[in-house]
Amino acid sequence: MQSRSRVVVLRTAPESIFEDYGTLFAQAGLRDCFKTNRPLSVIAETGLDSFFPAATITPWQIEGILDFIRSSKREMGKTKFFVRGPQGFLAKARLENYIGAVADRLESNLATPSLTASEAIEGNHVVVLGNLRTHLVHAVGGTVLNVAEFLRHAGKRWALLTTDEQIIVRYRHLKNSAAGVFGVMDGTFAGDGAGPRALRVFVKNYILASHDLVALDAVAAKMMGFDPLSIPYLRRLHEDGLGCADPGSIEVDGIDINGIDFRFHTLASPQSRLLSRIAGEDRLKHTNTGRFGRLRTSFLEALQDFYIRKMWQNRTGKYRLALAHSSSWGRLMDKYNLTLPNQLTQDNR
DSSP: OOOOEEEEEEEOOGGGHHHHHHHHHHHHTGGGGGSSSOOEEEEEEOSSSSOOTTTSOOHHHHHHHHHHHHHTTOOGGGEEEEEEOOOSHHHHHHHHHHHHHHHHHHTOOOOOOSOOHHHHHTTSEEEEEEEEEEETTTEEOOHHHHHHHHTTOSSOSSTTOOOHHHHHHHHHHHHHHOSEEEEEEEEEEEEEEETTTEEEEEEEEEEEEESOHHHHHHHHHHHHTOOGGGSHHHHHHHHTTSSOOOGGGEEEEESOOTTOOOOOOOOOOHHHHHHHHHHTGGGGGGTTSHHHHHHHHHHHHHHHHHIIIIIIIIIIIHHHHHHHHTSTTHHHHHHTTOOOSSOOOTTTO
16 A cells, blocks of 8 residues: 655744754655665756745755755765756856855855756656745646756746646656655745746745655645646646645645645736747647747747846846845845845845
8 A cells, every 4th residue: 555645844934944954854754865875966946047035946945955964974975966047158157156155155066067957867866946936837836847847958948838748757757767756845935926937925934845746746736725636737647646636645744734825826917928928838839849949939938038137127026035135034145145136235125
């Protein structure tokens, strides 16, 4: 008889975040990934090339997992970080600056190894980092979607951001290729609205982990106010036996989440809805074939990036980032000397 999928959910705070991450990893069984001598690959997908709450991995998430690995007396040389973000020279440079800022504080080398996505998971234990956030197309932008994006190999992301069928194929590839899988979701900040980038940010103070990424995303969906089985890719993965998306069949440890409902939704601004309609998510499966498809995809991604970087981040995004920085997590953000998008002035701080 197959055991029930298990997800651990904990409350946290800036003052106890590293201790709480250690407790989370211990309760969720991260040490199971250390029982063999196989390498450990920590992978993360980020929709932006610099820190933005709920849209990018948090530095305390990286520090928390590194501290746990060290405390488990695991050889750090067997642990590799793979952080994929927007492509292009300038975007890659900004992303490397962000990762470098975290590495400087940790006195660690977090340089991304020069391996393909498939090589990063083949025969390795894989830890997938994610955020508690919505997604404009897929409702939940969780760890399963991060895996699908990581295995996409080429292209930036949004206009080509994967169909439900592609999510299932890529997640099945991970399950068949990796020695083991573990997911970690940071919900210190949670993102509502037109994710994975143009998010409304809320302080929620939750962290989650599980060996079943489908169950992890299902619990996150439930906390955000969605019915997990109404989300097509989660339902398909559940039906195909690749994980459990039925909240009634998932064992949740740590805290009781039955009364939690963020009432999140995926409503977007008129500009985002227009770009979504132009991109034509219902026709995505045809956009990445042939020269015309690649040119069309590149144009639509450039259009989306222009809106996000030149319009949304300079206006709405800057305001939302300032609000996040004024929260209880602002002081911890400062400790990493992060290069924040649209650098906040002293007045904003």
